Amino acid sequence: xxxxxxxxxxxxxxxxxxxxxxxxxxxxxxxxxxxxxxxxxxxxxxxxxxxxxxxxxxxxxxxxxxxxxxxxxxxxxxxxxxxxxxxxxxxxxxxxxxxxxxxxxxxxxxxxxxxxxxxxxxxxxxxxxxxxxxxxxxxxxxxxxxxxxxxxxxxxxxxxxxxxxxxxxxxxxxxxxxxxxxxxxxxxxxxxxxxxxxxxxxxxxxxxxxxxxxxxxxxxxxxxxxxxxxxxxxxxxxxxxxxxxxxxxxxxxxxxxxxxxxxxxxxxxxxxxxxxxxxxxxxxxxxxxxxxxxxxxxxxxxxxxxxxxxxxxxxxxxxxxxxxxxxxxxxxxxxxxxxxxxxxxxxxxxxxxxxxxxxxxxxxxxxxxxxxxxxxxxxxxxxxxxxxxxxxxxxxxxxxxxxxxxxxxxxxxxxxxxxxxxxxxxxxxxxxxxxxxxxxxxxxxxxxxxxxxxxxxxxxxxxxxxxxxxxxxxxxxxxxxxxxxxxxxxxxxxxxxxxxxxxxxxxxxxxxxxxxxxxxxxxxxxxxxxxxxxxxxxxxxxxxxxxxxxxxxxxxxxxxxxxxxxxxxxxxxxxxxxxxxxxxxxxxxxxxxxxxxxxxxxxxxxxxxxxxxxxxxxxxx
Amino acid sequence: xxxxxxxxxxxxxxxxxxxxxxxxxxxxxxxxxxxxxxxxxxxxxxxxxxxxxxxxxxxxxxxxxxxxxxxxxxxxxxxxxxxxxxxxxxxxxxxxxxxxxxxxxxxxxxxxxxxxxxxxxxxxxxxxxxxxxxxxxxxxxxxxxxxxxxxxxxxxxxxxxxxxxxxxxxxxxxxxxxxxxxxxxxxxxxxxxxxxxxxxxxxxxxxxxxxxxxxxxxxxxxxxxxxxxxxxxxxxxx
Numbered sequence: 001x002x003x004x005x006x007x008x009x010x011x012x013x014x015x016x017x018x019x020x021x022x023x024x025x026x027x028x029x030x031x032x033x034x035x036x037x038x039x040x041x042x043x044x045x046x047x048x049x050x051x052x053x054x055x056x057x058x059x060x061x062x063x064x065x066x067x068x069x070x071x072x073x074x075x076x077x078x079x080x081x082x083x084x085x086x087x088x089x090x091x092x093x094x095x096x097x098x099x100x101x102x103x104x105x106x107x108x109x110x111x112x113x114x115x116x117x118x119x120x121x122x123x124x125x126x127x128x129x130x131x132x133x134x135x136x137x138x139x140x141x142x143x144x145x146x147x148x149x150x151x152x153x154x155x156x157x158x159x160x161x162x163x164x165x166x167x168x169x170x171x172x173x174x175x176x177x178x179x180x181x182x183x184x185x186x187x188x189x190x191x192x193x194x195x196x197x198x199x200x201x202x203x204x205x206x207x208x209x210x211x212x213x214x215x216x217x218x219x220x221x222x223x224x225x226x227x228x229x230x231x232x233x234x235x236x237x238x239x240x241x242x243x244x245x246x247x248x249x250x251x252x253x254x255x256x257x258x259x260x261x262x263x264x265x266x267x268x269x270x271x272x273x274x275x276x277x278x279x280x281x282x283x284x285x286x287x288x289x290x291x292x293x294x295x296x297x298x299x300x301x302x303x304x305x306x307x308x309x310x311x312x313x314x315x316x317x318x319x320x321x322x323x324x325x326x327x328x329x330x331x332x333x334x335x336x337x338x339x340x341x342x343x344x345x346x347x348x349x350x351x352x353x354x355x356x357x358x359x360x361x362x363x364x365x366x367x368x369x370x371x372x373x374x375x376x377x378x379x380x381x382x383x384x385x386x387x388x389x390x391x392x393x394x395x396x397x398x399x400x401x402x403x404x405x406x407x408x409x410x411x412x413x414x415x416x417x418x419x420x421x422x423x424x425x426x427x428x429x430x431x432x433x434x435x436x437x438x439x440x441x442x443x444x445x446x447x448x449x450x451x452x453x454x455x456x457x458x459x460x461x462x463x464x465x466x467x468x469x470x471x472x473x474x475x476x477x478x479x480x481x482x483x484x485x486x487x488x489x490x491x492x493x494x495x496x497x498x499x500x501x502x503x504x505x506x507x508x509x510x511x512x513x514x515x516x517x518x519x520x521x522x523x524x525x526x527x528x529x530x531x532x533x534x535x536x537x538x539x540x541x542x543x544x545x546x547x548x549x550x551x552x553x554x555x556x557x558x559x560x561x562x563x564x565x566x567x568x569x570x571x572x573x574x575x576x577x578x579x580x581x582x583x584x585x586x587x588x589x590x591x592x593x594x595x596x597x598x599x600x601x602x603x604x605x606x607x608x609x610x611x612x613x614x615x616x617x618x619x620x621x
Numbered sequence: 622x623x624x625x626x627x628x629x630x631x632x633x634x635x636x637x638x639x640x641x642x643x644x645x646x647x648x649x650x651x652x653x654x655x656x657x658x659x660x661x662x663x664x665x666x667x668x669x670x671x672x673x674x675x676x677x678x679x680x681x682x683x684x685x686x687x688x689x690x691x692x693x694x695x696x697x698x699x700x701x702x703x704x705x706x707x708x709x710x711x712x713x714x715x716x717x718x719x720x721x722x723x724x725x726x727x728x729x730x731x732x733x734x735x736x737x738x739x740x741x742x743x744x745x746x747x748x749x750x751x752x753x754x755x756x757x758x759x760x761x762x763x764x765x766x767x768x769x770x771x772x773x774x775x776x777x778x779x780x781x782x783x784x785x786x787x788x789x790x791x792x793x794x795x796x797x798x799x800x801x802x803x804x805x806x807x808x809x810x811x812x813x814x815x816x817x818x819x820x821x822x823x824x825x826x827x828x829x830x831x832x833x834x835x836x837x838x839x840x841x842x843x844x845x846x847x848x849x850x851x852x853x854x855x856x857x858x859x
Contacts (some may be wrong), residue, residue, distance in 0.1 A: 326783070474805060475760045475805040475806065477806070477807055478804070478808070479756045479807065481807040485809070499806040501806075573695070
């Protein structure tokens with residue numbers, strides 16, 4: 001479908017181009033009497049020819065000159081308006097005479113170096129020279145294969161002719177200038193990119209564009225820096241090189257890297273050198289004509305490969321390259337057939353120079369697209385990097401937190417062990433020693449012994465509170481009993497122990513353990529010292545419904561009056577202990593009927609229970 | 622190091638660095654006609670020297686020695702004389718060290734300052750199989766021995782039995798668990814015996830057996846750790 005469109009546009013443009021010179025009060029001169037003098041031969045007899053006249057096709061590829069004589073129409077309708085002629089193509093050097101008077105610079109002054117055949121010519125005709133039936137004489141000097149000759153000549157009112165001329169000039173010269181500028185700038189930009197990124201794509205493109213600027217720039221200069229045919233060889237090679245570089249560029253964009261392609265490409269470049277030399281230096285023009293055909297074949301091949309690749313990949317840049325190539329191929333075919341092979345087209349310009357703009361746009365798109373993608377990837381990469389850094393930070397923080405916890409635990413453990421060791425080795429051993437001394441002298445020190453025993457017991461309980469119970473309330477109670485068993489035995493109290501299975505408590509800190517110990521001791525000490533109990537029952541159970549543990553201590557002692565102030569302080573202490581644990585204590589007592597303390601603590605002990613008051617074992621007011 | 626020798630009596634080795642404590646211990650042993658203080662050592666080095674020379678029936682070891690830990694002495698004695706009763710002197714609250722001692726091969730512990738219980742009584746009690754066990758120690762035993770054995774099934778490509786025998790770790794029987802749970806809750810041996818309808822002697826036997834299990838368990842764990850590190854590969858493959 002796009003191909004069809006391109007063909008349509010091309011045919012329309014060709015039609016417009018052909019009909020351009022036929023508007024207004026302009027006469028088209030297509031016939032002339034020509035006298036040809038080929039170098040080294042005598043002048044031939046004048047013959048009537050139809051314009052355009054291509055020197056290369058007539059002269060057998062030799063230098064020479066030709067004199068064209070044309071009759072100018074009097075142009076009756078145009079009245080007094082000044083007259084002018086416009087010649088699309090004339091050269092390589094030329095002189096124009098009206099009725100024998102020279103209206104351009106003389107041929108001898110021009111020299112053979114210049115080439116005027118590249119630009120359209122506008123020649124105003126002084127009114128004084130015109131008589132009504134006028135003879136236009138055009139002399140050309142032409143060099144072999146330099147595309148010299150004479151195109152159709154337009155004669156008419158100056159303003160109309162100038163308009164035609166201007167249109168042709170814009171199309172051929174200004175258009176070429178634009179192409180040269182764009183190609184130069186883009187080519188240099190591409191080389192700059194290559195120097196920074198070292199991507200061969202940009203180098204190939206940059207060189208191709210500069211070569212093309214060089215080739216198209218030829219149109220803009222009448223005096224080439226080299227003489228003919230050297231300049232002709234250079235131009236032909238530049239053209240062939242541009243096509244070759246474009247093919248190479250296509251392969252690069254399609255990311256096709258084949259060894260054979262590189263070999264073919266090298267052979268092509270060498271061939272182009274050879275053919276350019278053979279055609280323009282040695283005169284085998286047919287070789288160049290064939291080479292143009294070969295270039296078109298090469299372009300078709302590349303365009304086919306590009307189309308297939310684009311079809312498979314659906315990648316935008318490949319689609320665009322394929323499209324540009326196909327346009328280039330069609331334009332190339334058009335130029336080859338119309339400009340190079342068709343006799344009547346002499347003086348019409350080629351289109352292929354403008355195709356390079358399409359390639360520039362395509363490359364511009366590719367660069368922009370790649371840049372955009374690179375930026376996007378960079379952003380994604382930055383994002384990923386940021387995420388990874390954040391993740392690593394989290395891990396570090398977690399690891400730090402863990403380390404801190406472990407260190408804290410280790411420090412707490414070390415502290416605990418130190419505390420225990422100090423108590424053993426210091427206070428513990430001294431108390432033990434004192435006790436032993438007293439034991440050996442029972443007569444005077446019974447009371448002291450008792451106090452020291454109690455102090456030791458107290459110390460033991462403090463150390464016990466620091467043990468790791470793992471939240472096991474049963475073991476806390478059990479250990480308390482273990483510590484108290486000798487004291488109870490000495491006091492002659494029998495203990496009824498009923499501790500059932502209890503679930504683990506999560507927040508049983510050493511502080512909580514001390515509160516439990518203090519509560520139990522308070523009650524038991526009261527029972528022994530004030531109640532003179534002989535039997536104490538300790539029950540511990542878990543109330544799953546209320547989610548709390550109950551500790552009940554019942555004795556068979558004397559009991560007391562709950563309202564009596566004497567027992568108030570001890571009872572308040574018991575209640576306080578239970579409150580420290582986030583629970584409560586209920587005390588029942590009857591004078592003569594023993595005492596019963598029921599304390600509960602919640603399964604989930606509050607985070608920071610009230611700080612317990614100092615341990616009091618015997619103080620029970 | 623002071624050493625004496627009398628036939629037909631229970632040979633007791635004493636390892637203690639505090640002179641006072643050593644004096645009391647020696648006096649307690651001397652007061653018993655059927656006991657004889659075979660040697661006294663005040664450091665790990667002295668104890669090792671003595672163990673190379675003598676063969677005590679009972680070894681009393683204090684853990685805090687000037688040149689090292691009594692655990693070293695216990696491990697050496699239990700290796701050389703499996704029949705020797707090794708007892709650890711312990712302060713209250715030192716359950717972790719008591720457990721470590723039992724793991725090293727001790728068969729019981731004596732609290733240094735138990736009021737009303739003399740040292741000689743404690744020795745006799747342990748000799749007759751009545752090692753004490755505090756609720757905290759019972760709880761630790763439950764924790765240690767309830768764990769699944771370190772090595773389950775041996776790998777299939779290995780000859781069955783080899784690895785399993787080498788590192789088989791003892792676990793608790795149902796009855797042992799019951800006993801330990803009750804002791805950890807503060808019940809006395811007599812109460813446990815009553816609750817389980819067995820004699821107190823049976824409970825004492827269980828306790829002694831449990832101490833032995835802990836020692837084996839810790840050795841099995843050591844073997845397991847070693848085998849994990851590949852240290853025993855050569856031994857196990859043989």
